[in-house]
Amino acid sequence: MSESKKVVVITGAAGFLGSHLCDRFIKEGYKVIGIDNLITGDLKNIEHLFKLEDFEFYNHDISLFINIPGRVDYILNFASPASPIDYLKIPIQTLKVGSLGVHNCLGLAKAKNARILVASTSEVYGDPEVHPQKETYWGHVNPVGPRGVYDEAKRFQEAITMAYHTFHGLEVRIARIFNTYGPRMRLNDGRVIPAFMGQALRGEDLTIFGDGTQTRSFCFVDDLIEGLYRLLLSDYTGPVNIGNPQEISLNEFAEEILKLTGKNVKVSYKPLPVDDPKQRQPDITLAREVLGWEPKVERAEGLQKTYEYFQTLSQEELYKEVRIFN
Template sequence: MEDRVLITGAAGFIGSHLCDKFIEKGYRVVGVDNLITGSLKNIQHLFKLPNFEFYHHDITSFIHIKGPIKYILHFASPASPIDYLKIPIQTLKVGSIGTYNLLGLAKEKGARILVASTSEIYGDPLVHPQTEEYHGNVDTLGPRGVYDEAKRFMESITMAYHRFHNVDTRIVRIFNTYGPRMRINDGRVIPAFIAQALKKEKFSLYGDGMQTRSFCYIDDQVEGIYKLLMSDYIYPVNMGNPEEITIRQLAEEIAFLAQHKCEVVTKPMPKGDPSRRKPDILKATELLHWFPLTTRAEGLKKTYDYFKKQLEEELITTEPRDFSSYNKF
């Protein structure tokens, strides 16, 4: 029997691509998702495969999987501000209680576990670019604190289980990642700009648009995560594309791609929004021999074509999701 891999957040953006990756590598994949922000359409192509199984489950509740598990990849979490600002308690719970449950499962199964942290743990950084040794500039009481602190706790409890229970752990700090299967209405900048370009609307630009980000295409991100999982390195590793651009420049590139006039509507900067974001990926390069290979022009073209096709076939909705039922607990 093939080795089994448990992937939480399996119906989400990165999680669904990880399912594809491990299926291609010959593993049996067990996907888990409560579908708050994930979508079954991201993994529907896998349901016919004998080496894929899916469970609709919230990992903040007790989780038990029958049989051996070799690897666990914890990617269950809201990942965009529009989501975690609407479901702040669920965001905190999945990063804390959910991680606790999965570390317990890893301990029980003798499995290696990789947890998905984020560049958001650096907050609005005072160090540029951000290295793994930088401890961040985070507002614990601000609206984004629910996501930042959930991930910081995730890292802490993961290292505690490694040191105290000898659980085999890995930590990836994911910087801005984009590509097919993102939700067009999740509030992240690339799908938002593509949606506005497709609908011939003006681009929504927060502040003066001179804040920077570094965007990594999904295929490169997944390859880096896989290499980290298979490595012997237990401490956090930044995973992202170090090519830094302004948000205004991004709007211009997407406008050019869509043959759309780059007109903007300026809006106030959200509280706590980082002014600069760029990963130092020296560790990933030296330890994992990993570096992103997809150019932004290639990645944006693939992402734009995906959303254009989906909208033409009416397979995605631009309506916001109703999270009311998840705010009761």
């Protein structure tokens, strides 16, 4: 490995987004150090990188002190449960990784004089009263509701990141990530696309919580990774929405999934969970202006690639997480 290569640390490296980030930075010629405690991540997402000289992996919980010897140029903190099923099942760990974990990452960045990008989320807007959501909107969040463990962990993460920037002069970047999908998502993790596709593959009715009029905006993972890469290397320190502004209702989206899969199943409805957002649509004006970024992949193309990935899963994988979480 050349000593001139820049070193990037990626936490949550074995997760959906983290693994794609590892791929991108390896492709760009960086040395990548991945960290994950594998609570929700899966080594199969990064096992193809193990043979590479420029990839290292640490099985470690970032809620504990992080020790990385040698040079570090960039840190991308993506260590956190991100699906409702996960953070409702492990609420304390979710709060710890969003507080102690990000504190440790910021401390590492300070010690190494490294730039850090933290993965925030559209959930900082809560169930929004402003639509579409701009970075200047402060949100509508219930801190003691069931989703508060995730929402408030991410809001704290933004606050402490900016505190390190203003007090210590640390170079920081904050990405507010909206609904993202693509290969390597876990089936039935509580998010819309894998839930719908998993149900279709098993021949089950698609489940919509609420009346289906609530909206989401789905960004394909390749587009998101490009936005994150540009944000890290930009000069902008404030939060930036990264997502696809093309909004669709869940009723309309379920019809798209039924058409894509060709499955003869129905749509069933269940009560809307507490504090579930009724609308999700990013205003990406800022991303267009400061990053020159906007999504390129059409939803039909992205969904086709995602469905093809899920079709490659074994029967054991197809049913495994249903047994765990039901």
